[in-house]
Amino acid sequence: MYPQVLFKNRKPDRIATLEEYRASGGYAALADVLKNFSYKDVRAVVLDGLLLGRGGAAFPAGRKVMTVPDDAPFPRYIVCNADEMEPGTFKDRVLIHADPHMLIEGMIIEAYSARAEKGIIFIRPEYESAARILDREIENARLAGYLGDNILDSGYAFDIVVHRSGGRYICGEVTAQINALEGKRPNPKQPPPYATEKGLWGQPTVAHNVETLVCIPHIIRNGAEWFRNLALTDTGSGTKIFCVSGKVNRPGCYELPMGIRLSEIIETHAGGMRDGAQFKACLPGGASTAFLTPEFYDIEMDFETMKKAGQRLGTGAIMVFDHKTCLVETTLNLTEFFARESCGWCTPCREGFPYLRDLLWRIEHGQGKEEYISTIKQMCHHLWNAYCAFAPGGVAPIESLLAYFEDEVYAHIREKKCPFK
Amino acid sequence: MLSEELKKSLIDKIASVEHPRELVVDVMFELQDHYGFLSDEALEEAALLLGMTPLEMEELATFYTFIFREPVGKYVIHVCDSIICWMDGYESIRDYLCQKLGIKMGETTPDGLFTLLPVCCIGYCDRSPAILINRKVYGPLTPEKLDNILEELKTEAG
Numbered sequence: 001m002y003p004q005v006l007f008k009n010r011k012p013d014r015i016a017t018l019e020e021y022r023a024s025g026g027y028a029a030l031a032d033v034l035k036n037f038s039y040k041d042v043r044a045v046v047l048d049g050l051l052l053g054r055g056g057a058a059f060p061a062g063r064k065v066m067t068v069p070d071d072a073p074f075p076r077y078i079v080c081n082a083d084e085m086e087p088g089t090f091k092d093r094v095l096i097h098a099d100p101h102m103l104i105e106g107m108i109i110e111a112y113s114a115r116a117e118k119g120i121i122f123i124r125p126e127y128e129s130a131a132r133i134l135d136r137e138i139e140n141a142r143l144a145g146y147l148g149d150n151i152l153d154s155g156y157a158f159d160i161v162v163h164r165s166g167g168r169y170i171c172g173e174v175t176a177q178i179n180a181l182e183g184k185r186p187n188p189k190q191p192p193p194y195a196t197e198k199g200l201w202g203q204p205t206v207a208h209n210v211e212t213l214v215c216i217p218h219i220i221r222n223g224a225e226w227f228r229n230l231a232l233t234d235t236g237s238g239t240k241i242f243c244v245s246g247k248v249n250r251p252g253c254y255e256l257p258m259g260i261r262l263s264e265i266i267e268t269h270a271g272g273m274r275d276g277a278q279f280k281a282c283l284p285g286g287a288s289t290a291f292l293t294p295e296f297y298d299i300e301m302d303f304e305t306m307k308k309a310g311q312r313l314g315t316g317a318i319m320v321f322d323h324k325t326c327l328v329e330t331t332l333n334l335t336e337f338f339a340r341e342s343c344g345w346c347t348p349c350r351e352g353f354p355y356l357r358d359l360l361w362r363i364e365h366g367q368g369k370e371e372y373i374s375t376i377k378q379m380c381h382h383l384w385n386a387y388c389a390f391a392p393g394g395v396a397p398i399e400s401l402l403a404y405f406e407d408e409v410y411a412h413i414r415e416k417k418c419p420f421k
Numbered sequence: 422m423l424s425e426e427l428k429k430s431l432i433d434k435i436a437s438v439e440h441p442r443e444l445v446v447d448v449m450f451e452l453q454d455h456y457g458f459l460s461d462e463a464l465e466e467a468a469l470l471l472g473m474t475p476l477e478m479e480e481l482a483t484f485y486t487f488i489f490r491e492p493v494g495k496y497v498i499h500v501c502d503s504i505i506c507w508m509d510g511y512e513s514i515r516d517y518l519c520q521k522l523g524i525k526m527g528e529t530t531p532d533g534l535f536t537l538l539p540v541c542c543i544g545y546c547d548r549s550p551a552i553l554i555n556r557k558v559y560g561p562l563t564p565e566k567l568d569n570i571l572e573e574l575k576t577e578a579g
Contacts, residue, residue, distance in 0.1 A: 126553060183444070183473075268474045287504065330508075
């Protein structure tokens with residue numbers, strides 16, 4: 001059993017209450033910070049902890065807050081991205097349902113280091129139950145003196161509101177999310193200016209994923225070195241919540257050390273492959289990552305190792321496919337997702353995904369032609385010219401399908417039907 | 422028509438924030454709950470309350486998955502058809518619901534109780550196949566469980 005840091009208080013049927021969170025050492029980091037740390041001290045510890053953004057982009061969290069210039073105007077905002085909509089990903093929901101005060105404490109400490117006075121939790125409508133938990137627990141935190149005008153008599157003022165989205169994938173992209181918060185159509189915006197300079201309402205805004213923020217109180221309390229040592233690899237840091245789903249016996253969320261091998265996650269923690277199923281491939285971090293083939297079965301799951309292998313850890317949502325799963329049909333389903341969820345702002349993405357979906361549909365349904373393969377490759381290449389990172393992510397499964405499972409694609413075309421049916 | 426009570430509560434809420442437009446989704450949700458969907462009348466009222474044009478409001482209303490510009494049933498059933506639910510039997514769940522309710526995806530039952538819609542990954546991949554009914558999750562589903570859920574809702578609706 002590996003150390004449980006973020007899931008320490010996780011229970012099968014209910015949240016950890018404020019009292020339970022406190023009894024486990026919760027809010028001690030906040031009290032310490034307010035008494036003994038300057039905002040720069042907090043930044044230094046988080047930077048030293050090598051905390052990388054857990055929403056998928058892996059940007060160093062400590063560096064992000066440092067891009068808020070010292071003389072930047074006030075008010076400044078902290079945005080918590082709980083708009084988790086990457087297919088296969090459900091860790092933020094589980095984290096909020098497990099220990100909501102860990103997120104609240106993480107937001108307050110991060111806000112202190114950015115000298116922000118307002119926090120917003122942007123949450124998807126499918127997570128209404130989590131939004132209600134947060135509404136209630138934020139109020140409890142206020143009553144306990146952790147939020148408000150004078151937090152723990154320190155003179156520091158900060159408060160949090162929950163913002164419910166109307167529901168679209170693009171709202172998880174930070175610039176689109178800021179537009180959504182401002183009541184505008186949530187199109188992405190290309191930086192500069194970066195959000196930390198001119199974000200929400202034109203003010204400095206630091207946005208983090210839920211899982212990134214919940215790490216912060218632990219880094220402060222136990223030190224940067226302790227946090228780095230939680231990982232099994234030198235390049236990794238901390239623990240990671242892996243959401244495992246698909247053809248495994250025990251789908252679910254598991255807190256494991258960063259750098260753990262994929263094989264161990266599947267075999268030991270997710271209960272192994274379902275009866276008779278053989279590992280064929282997995283998506284390691286949501287629908288915007290490439291298929292991992294059996295040659296990567298023992299890969300160490302941390303951002304850096306994955307990157308070196310030409311892969312991406314993404315959100316750590318591991319979706320496992322077995323030998324009976326048709327990967328053309330799988331990719332068709334993933335592409336349908338992107339075609340439907342494209343925000344429509346730029347032409348390559350809006351037009352490209354439906355086109356790719358139609359070609360994949362034809363191949364899957366026995367109407368494919370060999371020349372489609374070069375057309376698909378070319379179209380994927382065009383999508384790298386899209387306005388935001390959504391499209392290059394969305395074509396990752398298609399590109400890896402052609403790179404690693406070309407035989408399967410050709411078999412569909414040759415046999416004029418899906419060989420798995 | 423909006424009740425005076427609801428109108429006042431919305432006006433007060435809008436007055437209490439620095440940037441009224443940040444409440445646009447909340448206001449649309451409240452009006453949608455009131456009318457059953459975001460009707461043309463509701464859209465114009467929302468625009469008026471927030472000092473926006475109806476066109477600006479329409480641009481947002483048609484963008485979001487959970488805002489309905491057409492009438493929907495008392496219970497909106499969103500059937501997740503993304504990758505994990507799809508692998509775990511989305512199609513049989515969809516077909517069973519269509520057959521049981523006697524409607525196709527995108528339609529509403531004649532008694533106005535149920536609307537069936539497809540939806541992208543709802544983040545319950547550990548409970549697949551899963552659906553949302555009025556934004557509440559149900560899963561992992563089987564036809565028997567669906568029977569029970571639908572019966573309970575019919576009883577609840579009277």
